[in-house]
Amino acid sequence: LEVTLVWHTPDPEFQCALAARRCYSSKPYSELVEELRSNPARVQELLRRVIDVDKALDVIEHAVFMFHVEGLSRVTSHQLVRHRHFSFDQTSQRVVNVLKEDFIIPEDVKKDPELLEEWKNLWEHSKRVMEISLQKGIKKQDIRYASLQGSTTELVFTANARALMHFFYLRCSKEKGGYGGAQWEIQELADKMLDKVVSVCPTIFAKIVES
Numbered sequence: 573l574e575v576t577l578v579w580h581t582p583d584p585e586f587q588c589a590l591a592a593r594r595c596y597s598s599k600p601y602s603e604l605v606e607e608l609r610s611n612p613a614r615v616q617e618l619l620r621r622v623i624d625v626d627k628a629l630d631v632i633e634h635a636v637f638m639f640h641v642e643g644l645s646r647v648t649s650h651q652l653v654r655h656r657h658f659s660f661d662q663t664s665q666r667v668v669n670v671l672k673e674d675f676i677i678p679e680d681v682k683k684d685p686e687l688l689e690e691w692k693n694l695w696e697h698s699k700r701v702m703e704i705s706l707q708k709g710i711k712k713q714d715i716r717y718a719s720l721q722g723s724t725t726e727l728v729f730t731a732n733a734r735a736l737m738h739f740f741y742l743r744c745s746k747e748k749g750g751y752g753g754a755q756w757e758i759q760e761l762a763d764k765m766l767d768k769v770v771s772v773c774p775t776i777f778a779k780i781v782e783s
């Protein structure tokens with residue numbers, strides 16, 4: 573499972589702090605910028621206040637992040653796309669050759685050699701059915717009905733920090749500050765995404781808040 577942070581709002585914490593400060597000051601834009609540029613600690617203080625005290629998470633909507641994910645199962649992409657404030661694009665099985673997709677076998681299955689063999693047979697059978705269908709001229713949009721939910725997919729998606737905070741709360745592991753009840757693969761995805769955004773927004777994502 574490969575997660576790439578493709579792009580994010582430049583200087584995201586500064587922009588969010590600027591939005592927060594706008595609420596409490598009548599200074600013109602240039603003075604607000606100067607006030608915050610000359611005092612980075614003030615940026616952190618403002619952000620913690622709006623998140624922890626005011627619960628004004630609209631302020632962090634000004635920070636936007638675009639991700640690329642590959643090697644995620646379609647089981648988990650179904651769960652991911654339930655997050656309605658994210659914007660998605662996903663590889664189309666109507667267009668790409670589904671035979672090129674990989675297949676995820678859960679670790680617990682791998683521990684049982686006999687069961688693992690059954691899973692591998694299932695995957696081989698699914699691939700064979702798709703291959704024969706392709707040779708017989710069946711359209712890709714129909715062949716995909718024979719693909720398995722464990723097949724891997726690629727997506728790009730964009731989300732703001734508020735939508736991410738909610739996602740991290742629901743989907744991250746307990747160790748990372750989520751509530752820890754989500755399924756293992758989406759936990760792995762959420763934890764990896766959190767690591768990426770913490771590196772650019774250490775104050776906003778210093779802790780996951782229930783939102």
Ligand SMILES: Cc1cc2nc3c(=O)[nH]c(=O)nc-3n(C[C@H](O)[C@H](O)[C@H](O)COP(=O)(O)OP(=O)(O)OC[C@H]3O[C@@H](n4cnc5c(N)ncnc54)[C@H](O)[C@@H]3O)c2cc1C
Nearest residue numbers: 651654655656657658735738739742743752753754755783
């Ligand atoms: C452990 C776990 C188990 C799950 N099991 C199932 C399951 O068995 N079956 C299943 O179908 N789903 C399941 N889900 C998915 C879950 O029900 C949500 O669809 C998913 O977590 C998205 O979160 P969300 O609904 O809070 O909203 P998001 O889409 O992430 O939106 C964030 C917030 O925006 C607000 N919002 C968004 N859209 C609306 C709207 N139309 N009206 C009002 N407010 C809105 C809400 O406050 C919402 O919490 C599960 C999720 C988890 C974490």
